[in-house]
Amino acid sequence: MNTIFIGQNLIEIKSIDSTNNYAAQLSRQSVMPEGTVVAAEEQTKGRGQRGNSWESEAKKNLTFSTILYPKFLKADEQFYLTKAVSLAICDFLPTLLPVNLKIKIKWPNDIYIEGKKIAGILIENSVRENQIQHTIVGIGLNINQQNFKTENTVSVSSITEKEYPVNECLEQLCSFLEVRYLKLKKNNRCFDEEYLSSLYQCEEMKSYLFKGEKTIAKIVDVTAEGLLVLEKKNSEKIYCNLKEVTFFQ
Structure with missing residues (x-):
């Protein structure tokens, strides 16, 4: 190699x-x-x-x-x-x-x-x-x-x-x-x-399932620990680990 x-x-x-x-x-x-x-x-x-x-x-x-x-x-x-x-x-x-x-x-x-x-x-x-x-x-x-x-x-x-x-x-x-x-x-x-x-759907308003509830938000960041940061229309930010969030296709 x-x-x-x-x-x-x-x-x-x-x-x-x-x-x-x-x-x-x-x-x-x-x-x-x-x-x-x-x-x-x-x-x-x-x-x-x-x-x-x-x-x-x-x-x-x-x-x-x-x-x-x-x-x-x-x-x-x-x-x-x-x-x-x-x-x-x-x-x-x-x-x-x-x-x-x-x-x-x-x-x-x-x-x-x-x-x-x-x-x-x-x-x-x-x-x-x-x-x-x-x-x-x-x-x-x-x-x-x-x-x-x-x-x-x-x-x-x-x-x-x-x-x-x-x-x-x-x-x-x-x-x-x-x-x-x-x-x-x-x-x-x-x-x-x-x-x-390079993130898929970054800065795009999309539907996600967060802790069992559907929410519309956009990806705005990923923390140093790897948490996905979503921002809702009202500017509220949601910090998600892998088990808490699901992408809707």
């Missing part, structure tokens, strides 16, 4: 339940080199946010995890890593897709193309004494899959009608991840404005 450390230690697996689970197991057994990547041709029980499963056809998509040691971040700063990873995927996708397509981050860490999901991220942190000890970043990115169970899902290939070498896509994405991670290490606030401007 044409990187300094992410992907230099590459573990390739034919089939596994979850690359995040496997990476976590490796981390419990020994101290793995930072940037170790576990990539699977098939992931049988891929996980997403809220305990959702991740649908992925074997050998068609990117399903991988990388082990990082962001000890420069405190526990209450861990969402900065989510910003960096999300933006890295947004950096990578234009290398494959037409330039006129809207690439957006659906809070907290799904990637959407023209309102349809193309990628998801699951970040799991090990924290001790308010410091992040190690992080496992799991990424699922639809590359060549054509058929999905849900209509709101797309792949690069379903958009461009081309096939892509998955291994080359992995190498390129690892390079973009590394660039963002190293920038984060220098300045953990450097992505705030860019992340906010």
Whole structure:
């Protein structure tokens, strides 16, 4: 790989339940080199946010995890890593897709193309004494899959009608991840404005379900802790965690 450390230690697996689970197991057994990547041709029980499963056809998509040691971040700063990873995927996708397509981050860490999901991220942190000890970043990115169970899902290939070498896509994405991670290490606030401007439905009045009640509001910010900030028509602000708010399509 044409990187300094992410992907230099590459573990390739034919089939596994979850690359995040496997990476976590490796981390419990020994101290793995930072940037170790576990990539699977098939992931049988891929996980997403809220305990959702991740649908992925074997050998068609990117399903991988990388082990990082962001000890420069405190526990209450861990969402900065989510910003960096999300933006890295947004950096990578234009290398494959037409330039006129809207690439957006659906809070907290799904990637959407023209309102349809193309990628998801699951970040799991090990924290001790308010410091992040190690992080496992799991990424699922639809590359060549054509058929999905849900209509709101797309792949690069379903958009461009081309096939892509998955291994080359992995190498390129690892390079973009590394660039963002190293920038984060220098300045953990450097992505705030860019992340906010990349958010799906940012500054648009939309319907949300907050704590079981429907409300009309717009996204105006994301706090350092990762809370989504909605602003209602009367200027009242609502601070939402992942389990409290649902987007209406």
